[in-house]
Amino acid sequence: MNNTMIKITTGIVTMLLMAGIFVLFVARDEPNRLPAKEADFSARAVENGAMIFEANCVGCHGVQGKGIPGVAPALNSPEFFTTRLQEVGYVGSQRTFIESTVNAGRPVGSGQYSAVMATWGQQYGGPLRPDQVSDVASFILNWEATAVGGEGQAAQPTPTPIPSDASPVELGQALYTSKGCAGCHGEPGGAGIVGPSMTGIASRAGSTVPGQSAEEYIHESIVNPNAYLVPECPTGPCAAGLMPQTFGTLLSPAELDGLVQYLMTLE
Amino acid sequence: MGVINNVTQEIRKEGLFQWMLRQLDVLITRLTTGMNWNDLRALARGDEPRRPNPRLTVHSESFWFHIKPSYYHQSVTKIGHTFRLGLLSTYFFILETITGIFLMIFYAPTPERAYGDMITIMTNVPFGQFVRDIHRLGAEGMVIVVFLHMVRTYLTGSYKKPRQFTWLTGVVLLLATLLMSFSGYLLPWDQLAYWAVTIGTSMADKAPLVGTQAKLLLLGAPSIGAGGLLRFYLLHVLFVPLAIIFVFFIHYYKVVRVGISLPSSQEEVGQDTAKRVPADKRRYYLPDIFTDEMVFLGLVTFILLALIIFGIYPGAPLEHHANPNKTPLHTEAPWYFLWIQGLLKLGDPTIMGVIVPTLVFGFLAIIPYIDFNPSRKAKDRPVAIALWMLSMSLLVVLTWMGTPYFMVESPPAEEVVQIMLPEEKAGPVRQTDWDKLTLGEWDTRNDNSAASFETQKLMVLFADLIHEEHMKVVERHEEKVAKLEKVRNPTPAQQEDLANLLATDPGLPNGYGKLIIENWQDSLKKVTARVFWTPEGSTEQTFEKTFYIHDQADYDNR
Incomplete structure (x- = not known):
């Protein structure tokens, strides 16, 4: 074998091996990496949503979405995740219900709650970008596990008891x-x-x-x-x-x- | 019918197998534009070519091979002479084109979609993150390689007559490469992109006379938005690549036309013998240089992929969605523009951010036309070499000055929290196992033994950071005092400054920190970091920031 032959062989073998091994390497991990990465970004959406909720929503919907009686409904209650859509006659998903309400506000008032749901979405003149609305929805939806799963039952809003003999x-x-x-x-x-x-x-x-x-x-x-x-x-x-x-x-x-x-x- | 008869006769005469072999050979000769199977075999074996040399036919007949010279002087083919950096720049351009087209398939340049598309590429496109990492590493690699290519050309004096114009087009290609990187920087539409480009375009704004118009033209609006994103996208995928291809061919034509300059030791001063290669000094492109190049590029690809797959290259980052209302604590330009950011800290943005860089690139471009020294030998070029050393040192120093380590004084309490829980990336708290973040209110002054070991470690780090940041301020004060003491007659303003040092910038005296960890939601903890300090003669001050940490969020892995 002379010099050229060695070079050609090494070159071609290296390239083929490299391309093959590396692509296989990546391909082997992809089926696990993709869902993991998706979970990662969904989790980040919840974190972002929590920040936005804290800054804009707790005033009416209460800390941790417990709601404030007479002002705005709880968002961490089982009822919110199980029967609310039927009550209002909404046929979309829970996520689109939340997103559209956050975006466009509540066109029809409810006798039960005094506060007005503002139009938060940018396309409706509010301050939140579409990705932020989506993140808030991710955060609210993250209550579903505890609300419906039973652990969160205690998180039902309870009005502060007012002593009857209060001044x-x-x-x-x-x-x-x-x-x-x-x-x-x-x-x-x-x-x-x-x-x-x-x-x-x-x-x-x-x-x-x-x-x-x-x-x-x-x-x-x-x-x-x-x-x-x-x-x-x-x-x-x-x-x-x-x-x-x-x-x-x-x-x-x-x-x-x-x-x-x-x-x-x-x- | 005549044709078929001929073929039938041929087959009868030769036999079907021989006839098919001959046809195959014809096909091979056509595909290689001149070499038959035996020629190819001889090529691979390193045998001498037959006469007339079919390998030269390839150079005259094939488009791609006609671009390449059929032989080089053997002295310029040694790897240590050119390091093949020009070839490597071209390679990176092609690599970027291929990976770029892959990414384009999944990306739409609008503020509503761009960031979501990036997430899709990372989470739902097989090989998406891999290709994005290659694209990003390739972009950074291209900046480095083009830069090194120019350094090599400068040091060997290869820009001198008759290669002045080649150098000039090279400077244009350097600028285009930088513009390519910079325009691509905005496309992910995350905080990193938004603020780095905001710095960049605010510099355009400062250009004399045309500044405001230039910025408007670039962004389509006073600030970065839908128009800016679309324009940067078009610059990135269409305008700049076309410009690069256009200038590249001029550049490369010049390289081939005048030849690669020989090592200066082999020529008399003022002589240029690159195109007069004696027969015994020739190295033919086929097969020697061709295989050299292929092996070289194969190795480079190998290294690139290895860097990504073994995680040595940290990968293309994706920070939070671009938010015009939230300026990050430290905004940093891409590393290859840090030197400009360093310049900006030194003075007037019009002078430092626009005029000086323009002069630098202008000077680069005209170097061959103002350097009258005919010699390319290093020992004959003391001024040129000294100038190079000086500018390289300046580049390093300015780059360092561009980082937040230089002349950025952020409030120490904010700095502490930024290190513990950075706005982007992981930081120690997020790196701690989620389950090991013990719920409760932890105080650096207390014994936190009720917390997990990991949480205790965080509290120790927290205390150290508060101390460290305080000491930084103390050192800062000592420097200022020492400087003012040297002034013989301090002005009243200077004296007042000194007197107010502690009042305006007290550091973190008697500082301590609290970490409040609450269970907030399913898999979500709320972490509040508070820093307290009590300046002398004042009440306790506090700074706090709240973060939410989800079990599944994995900032470590980007």
Whole structure:
């Protein structure tokens, strides 16, 4: 064998062997790698969705999607995964139900819940990109295992029990949390989220609308939010109709009174 | 009927088998444009060709072989003379074309689809990730090889007369290669892509006079969006490749026309004998060089694939979906542009980001026309060699300056959390076995023995990081103080700076950290990292960041 022969043989044998072995190497792993990779990216979608949910949804749907009674439904309940689609007469999948509701909001209100589901999808004027909506849906769907599997039964929303002998202020404070006021107006003493902050409301209320006392003003703002709109909300000028109009009928007169009295303590 | 009669007569005369063999030989001769079976056999055996030499017929008759010279001077065929870097650049271009077409099949350049398509390529296309890794490694390899090709040409002085124009087209090809890499960078539409290209295009914006227009032309809008993605895609798959092919053929024609320059030791100064090859110095393309090249490229392919399959090359990354509202803590240009990022840190973006790089490439292009030294011997070119050494050192230093290690002062608490739980990639917390992240509130000041060993290790690391970042700030202060003390008459502003050092940048005094791990959902844990510190004479400060970690997420494996 001379030099050329050796080179040709080595070259060709190397190339063929290499191509064959490497492709086989990859091919051997592909059937396992693809599903593993898919699980990896599905998991990342859940992680992303959790971040987005935390930042945008807990105000109304509660921490861990437990829901806030009277404000917005729980998303981690068995009912949500088993009967909700039938109730509303939706024929698509659970995922498309969630995605379309997040995207386009709820065109029809429900008497049960006071908060309005906003249009979150970018194509409907909201802030979320399509991939983000899809990630949120992945996160919500990830509750299905615990909700339907039995472990998550305890995660049903339970209204904070209000002691029957509570003073009006205590009653109002409990309502502020349980009716989801904090979802938009922020925790007492903190900054507002969508609506104006309630910090110092007692000191401002008396002078906001001429001729109205502080109590009258607060009362009217709860039962008829559009009567007077303060100019500045955290996200820009306050919009009419943003705050649910139904608190007047949802709350009993005693509850309304308690809420007003509680707010009057926030100086 | 005459034809059939002839064939029948031939078969009768020769016998069917012999006749078929002869026809096969004719076919082989046609396919090889001139060599029959015996010629091929002689070629493979390394025998002398018959006369007239059929191997030369191949060069005159076949399109692909006519591009190649039929023989080279034996001195230029040694691997140590050219390292075959030009061939290698071409190889990478072809490799990128093949893998690129594969990827194009599964990819649509719109913001709504691009990132999802990338995930599909990684999760649902057999060999998808493999091909993507080759494409990415090939792109980086091509930048390196084209760069080395120019370094070799510079060091052997091969750009000198009569090869000035070859060099000039080479500079154009270098620019096109960089543009190719850069335009491909945006296509995955992840955070890495979005922000690296944002840096790049903001530089275009800074170009004098035409800047704003140039950026608009590139992006179709003031910032990167659907228009920018489509334009980068078209640049990447159509415009730049066509430009490369166009310039490549000019470049290669020149290479063949004037020949590859001989080692300078074999020629008198000013002489160019590349095209006058004495008969005894010839090495013919067929079979010697051809087999050399094939073995060489075979080995390169072998190494490339081995790097990917054995995980030595970490693989093409895919970060989170591009998010214009969320700037990463550290945005870094691709490594081959870090030197520009380094320049940008030094001064005015118009000068450092546009004018200096333009001058650099402009200077590169005109080197052959301003270098009047006729000698290609290194010992006769002290200035040229010194200039090379200087620019290589500068390149290394500027590249280092482009990384976040230089002149980037991010708040230490943020830096600690970024190391523990980076926005992208794995980081120590995600690398910890998911089951071993013990639920609870863990504090670096406490004894965390109730936690798993792995979680305890994280807490030790957490404490170390807080200390380390604090010490960095302390060192920073000491440097500043030392510098100001050298100033003989500090201005009031400088004195105020010194006095305010601790107030504006206290570091993490009395720092400690907490890791709060909660069970959040099926296979999902919520991890909150909090850093606390108390500057002198102030109340406790805190920084916190929340992450969710899914059992199945595997950031380690990209």
